[in-house]
Amino acid sequence: MQFHLNGFRTGDPSIAENVPGADDRPSAVDVLIVGCGPAGLTLAAQLSMFADITVRIAERKPGPLEVGQADGIACRSMEMFQAFGFAEKVMKEGYSVNEVTFWRPSRSGHGISRADRIRDVEDDLSEMPHIILSQARVHDFYLEVMRKGPRHLVPEYNRELISVARSDETDYPVIAKLRCLDQGDEEEVIRARYLVGCDGARSRVRAEMGHVLKGQTARQLWGVMDILPRTDFPDIRLKCAIQSEEAGSILIIPREGGYMVRLYIELDALAEGERAADRGVTPELLISKAQQIMQPFRIEAAETAWWSAYEIGQRLCDAFDDVSESERGKRGPRIFIAGDACHTHSPKAGQGMNVSMADGFNLGWKLAAVLRGQARPALLDTYSQERRATARELIDFDRDMARLFSAKPKDTAEAEMFQKYFQKHGRYTAGVETCYAPSLITAAPHHQDLARGYAVGQRFHSAPVVRLADAKPMQLAHAFTADGRWRIVLFAPEGDDGTGGGPVATVCSVLSDPDGLLIRHTPPERDIDSVIDVRAVFPQHHRDMKFTSLPALLRPEKGRLRLTDYEKVYCAQHRGQDIFDLRGIDRNRGALVLVRPDHHVAGVFPLNALADLEAFLGRLLTPV
Amino acid sequence: MQFHLNGFRTGDPSIAENVPGADDRPSAVDVLIVGCGPAGLTLAAQLSMFADITVRIAERKPGPLEVGQADGIACRSMEMFQAFGFAEKVMKEGYSVNEVTFWRPSRSGHGISRADRIRDVEDDLSEMPHIILSQARVHDFYLEVMRKGPRHLVPEYNRELISVARSDETDYPVIAKLRCLDQGDEEEVIRARYLVGCDGARSRVRAEMGHVLKGQTARQLWGVMDILPRTDFPDIRLKCAIQSEEAGSILIIPREGGYMVRLYIELDALAEGERAADRGVTPELLISKAQQIMQPFRIEAAETAWWSAYEIGQRLCDAFDDVSESERGKRGPRIFIAGDACHTHSPKAGQGMNVSMADGFNLGWKLAAVLRGQARPALLDTYSQERRATARELIDFDRDMARLFSAKPKDTAEAEMFQKYFQKHGRYTAGVETCYAPSLITAAPHHQDLARGYAVGQRFHSAPVVRLADAKPMQLAHAFTADGRWRIVLFAPEGDDGTGGGPVATVCSVLSDPDGLLIRHTPPERDIDSVIDVRAVFPQHHRDMKFTSLPALLRPEKGRLRLTDYEKVYCAQHRGQDIFDLRGIDRNRGALVLVRPDHHVAGVFPLNALADLEAFLGRLLTPV
Ligand SMILES: Cc1cc2nc3c(=O)[nH]c(=O)nc-3n(C[C@H](O)[C@H](O)[C@H](O)COP(=O)(O)OP(=O)(O)OC[C@H]3O[C@@H](n4cnc5c(N)ncnc54)[C@H](O)[C@@H]3O)c2cc1C
Numbered sequence A, B: 001m002q003f004h005l006n007g008f009r010t011g012d013p014s015i016a017e018n019v020p021g022a023d024d025r026p027s028a029v030d031v032l033i034v035g036c037g038p039a040g041l042t043l044a045a046q047l048s049m050f051a052d053i054t055v056r057i058a059e060r061k062p063g064p065l066e067v068g069q070a071d072g073i074a075c076r077s078m079e080m081f082q083a084f085g086f087a088e089k090v091m092k093e094g095y096s097v098n099e100v101t102f103w104r105p106s107r108s109g110h111g112i113s114r115a116d117r118i119r120d121v122e123d124d125l126s127e128m129p130h131i132i133l134s135q136a137r138v139h140d141f142y143l144e145v146m147r148k149g150p151r152h153l154v155p156e157y158n159r160e161l162i163s164v165a166r167s168d169e170t171d172y173p174v175i176a177k178l179r180c181l182d183q184g185d186e187e188e189v190i191r192a193r194y195l196v197g198c199d200g201a202r203s204r205v206r207a208e209m210g211h212v213l214k215g216q217t218a219r220q221l222w223g224v225m226d227i228l229p230r231t232d233f234p235d236i237r238l239k240c241a242i243q244s245e246e247a248g249s250i251l252i253i254p255r256e257g258g259y260m261v262r263l264y265i266e267l268d269a270l271a272e273g274e275r276a277a278d279r280g281v282t283p284e285l286l287i288s289k290a291q292q293i294m295q296p297f298r299i300e301a302a303e304t305a306w307w308s309a310y311e312i313g314q315r316l317c318d319a320f321d322d323v324s325e326s327e328r329g330k331r332g333p334r335i336f337i338a339g340d341a342c343h344t345h346s347p348k349a350g351q352g353m354n355v356s357m358a359d360g361f362n363l364g365w366k367l368a369a370v371l372r373g374q375a376r377p378a379l380l381d382t383y384s385q386e387r388r389a390t391a392r393e394l395i396d397f398d399r400d401m402a403r404l405f406s407a408k409p410k411d412t413a414e415a416e417m418f419q420k421y422f423q424k425h426g427r428y429t430a431g432v433e434t435c436y437a438p439s440l441i442t443a444a445p446h447h448q449d450l451a452r453g454y455a456v457g458q459r460f461h462s463a464p465v466v467r468l469a470d471a472k473p474m475q476l477a478h479a480f481t482a483d484g485r486w487r488i489v490l491f492a493p494e495g496d497d498g499t500g501g502g503p504v505a506t507v508c509s510v511l512s513d514p515d516g517l518l519i520r521h522t523p524p525e526r527d528i529d530s531v532i533d534v535r536a537v538f539p540q541h542h543r544d545m546k547f548t549s550l551p552a553l554l555r556p557e558k559g560r561l562r563l564t565d566y567e568k569v570y571c572a573q574h575r576g577q578d579i580f581d582l583r584g585i586d587r588n589r590g591a592l593v594l595v596r597p598d599h600h601v602a603g604v605f606p607l608n609a610l611a612d613l614e615a616f617l618g619r620l621l622t623p624v
């Protein structure tokens, strides 16, 4: 955490200084967010970082979520929480998934027995763990980030969106009508530059745009319950996939706090036209089903904290914004949907909350960049492109997974196949496989060989480094907070110690040239790293480097007091964890890795081909 | 974190359920704490854990500390913060000290040059880092713990203690008179079972008891300032000890947030009878002094956040309670002092805050145990014994250190000697060397050879383990929260997998026998682990153990719902970090390590000598 840049302040440094009017609720805003689920809150948290963006967030419910819904937090989501500054809270309070066991009909023919046990997350998949924590608590952490921001962003509850219209003649082209449920259903009109419907699977915003969720509804019914169990099942504190001979399947997810567990219990398939609600599912029924599946072990619920019945629907919307294919490029999107509003998933792969948050993270910085005049509005078209493709892939994967999970394994071979699939897709469910296709913001991977571990389009994979100025061992990506900035990471070639004339110093001088990339795109009154943040990693041991010999760009003077920022330069760790090896950096040539504000690798460039980089960013960023 | 034991609850699990009357401020309380510095707040935070103890805390100042004072947080204090549940906040916000550099007059004769660079904390000294963070923020974290406790403990500001008396005839023998500074100096009388003066170096409580701080006042004057520097000194983000040829010495401590640093600057010695205040020290004087010392580097303060002038006084009080040597054992102490009220230190070794907090931690559980009827009042005599001996040692060390630091190094050899001393005492300043002598609560180290790494009297040194039930890699000592419980850690000998008849199972059955230690000392309505918490560590790989075959004591049923506690059993990690090797456990015989509520090792016993253990605890704990 960096603070005190513009002078010493007492108190909690995570609380921003308020801007004037922070508590106002203007009737015309930059962004109106509808819905306080994971998608809406991620987006809101992202936008709340910027003092110069006005946001309102409307939620139909009378207050924050308190119980239930999703609970699986993929490694990639934890990386994002790290950028928002609350990963450590989730880690502390949540359950960490370390191993998964698989139970199958025992060979003896009676009941189930443990067939296998694997690690949940493979080594170096992510620096963050896979965590289980109530969605309600994730919401709480987001709400805290928003509240502490410069504009005190808090949701307005009891506000239901009833209609949305767009009229491009004004600065605030989106007109939203809301019903104030706590004020005799009085109506309020809010105008916005952009509106984002994060209003869940039954999205009103989606309906207003005339979009529909398409796709099969698999007819498998599942029950889910959070219980405080009493059981003699030995793996109750491990994630378990249990398939019984005759009684169906169950997935056990241990929960935070050491006692609670979630059970996902397979129920009978639904008949044509039948709905989950028709089944009269009760917690008693669910627990007795669990008892049958888990024979010979006994399980009972000392208390049921929450339960629900689900049918698995894998569905997807054609576009995530209000621009039709034929209009694309001619008019810009003004209305978006995110999260369950545009795609739904079976809970089995634990994706619903994670992918919804990733939607919000993808869209947030884009809206901010356009609103703040840093990027051309065409940037906004990439949201629907990128996130729809991701949702498509996920739904395909999810459908396969659900089918495999529900299918009664005919034989050991089939059961083993499921398990292989489960393992193989660990990377997928961890959320780290998402790869965006080349576009305005993702370059073609022409120079991938310079940094094989930073696949263009995938998230920037963190690795350990030592910060030069204070010799602190740390994760490189933890310097990349959710602040909307682009990052250029310079990996120095062997022998370059950053002194004048070397490759890194040369790149820095070109970048900071009065006609160069940084000056061109950075408002003169802002710090030089406020739009594009340049950092460097050197292969040398940090004790062999000299901070004061580094180019000025890597130790910039910032803020009102012109203080030196000491946190731009890193060295490889030399305890068997060298980032150059871990991420396949070309040691002879080094590499320039361009990282988007949402951590995805926008491109890998040679240190001596800045023209390509400048052209690429020039198409996107506006000159000042 | 464990929660939901007595049923699912929504919201932040670190907020305790309130007891009735949580917000009352009765005029008769169990403990009255005077002073809200690190000592008072540690004590208050400890006592705030117990719903059945009433506490008030009075502070003369109008509100919480906002700036200045100490900033060094030793590894041992971080371990304690972990037990209080806020170490991760301190880690996130603070500066971590990784390396220390030493600068000396350069051989060329002009200015200073870097002479050496060492790691600040040696490997496996502690699982926690050495952190620098404003004392004000440490106070904030304590205040949060207190507020979230079952009794909403908050300090009462503007309350100055003016007198204390003791009259043993009543249940509340201590009579304290306070002046309400915000209410026209109105007076309030509070009666208490115990009063603790945490009221700093000019302690009123100490004066009321007739004690005085004794010891030399070294006549060296030091200036301290927190600045936002502009400098070309390359090590400004490292802890540095700088000794110049002629201009004196300076200690640089980088601070939280990445920009601020603290400077401790040597000023001229004080003349006989002269006081620090007489010198007319100003921040300008301090900075110009720093500039002289740091030649040829330049340094200036873009802003000065705080500054002060100090003379080093190493002083100590004869007793830390109101019992004289001749009365000891005949009447119990009722009035205590802690922190700077009983000892003062030079800031150089960074001990003032750390040792004051350790005082509070030492006293807190003792008061709680006696007040809650778990331990005999004689326990309270150990506070003054233990903490005075520790303070004595510290002052001796500190005096040597200050003398060495102030002495102009005559030659390289002398300068190097200082550095050696500095290094050697790393363990000391980290706070992990404190070793309590044998007493009512510390057994003689007859069986030290069974667990050489758990020196009796020293703090229980954490090590990595894997929790059996959920395969979680973790630090063993992080299970030891600040909850006032004793811990028995059973280290199983090789081959013992916890099944019936083995050494661990046998110990467990003896301990939980109806006539055994646990039943004898645990109120029947409370959980079996509520006074003494038994845990076990096995040398096997966790996948080779069977949870359900373990003795019932290691998977006890607890709480209103009789839920199983799954977090008592651990296995050694097998990635080169085996706790049995790291802590020198006898693999053939295993060991029983008894740990005090303040984490100090009370004794090491053979697994087959429970009689010794029972006798030892029997002298201290009351039967129910
Ligand atoms: C009842 C339920 C149970 C679930 N259980 C599981 C589970 O067991 N496991 C799992 O992995 N996932 C589960 N999920 C899915 C998971 O919670 C979602 O994938 C995730 O919450 C999607 O996030 P979101 O932000 O897109 O939408 P949501 O979390 O659905 O949030 C949408 C929000 O918009 C609000 N809203 C809707 N319409 C309007 C309107 N017109 N005006 C104003 N506000 C509106 C809603 O009140 C809601 O707060 C469950 C979801 C639900 C709804």
Ligand SMILES: Cc1cc2nc3c(=O)[nH]c(=O)nc-3n(C[C@H](O)[C@H](O)[C@H](O)COP(=O)(O)OP(=O)(O)OC[C@H]3O[C@@H](n4cnc5c(N)ncnc54)[C@H](O)[C@@H]3O)c2cc1C
Binding pocket: B034, B035, B036, B037, B038, B039, B040, B058, B059, B060, B061, B068, B069, B070, B071, B072, B135, B159, B160, B161, B162, B198, B199, B200, B201, B202, B203, B204, B224, B308, B338, B339, B340, B341, B346, B347, B348, B350, B351, B352, B353, B356
């Ligand atoms: C001004 C100052 C500067 C310091 N600077 C440094 C430094 O630079 N580096 C360093 O390592 N250490 C420094 N210290 C020392 C360090 O802060 C102390 O060692 C540490 O705070 C001791 O903790 P304590 O709880 O024992 O006492 P304190 O922190 O002194 O707390 C005592 C509290 O009791 C209150 N109090 C006193 N009398 C009464 C009364 N009669 N009634 C009610 N309340 C009362 C005081 O207002 C105060 O809040 C400094 C201390 C002070 C006071």
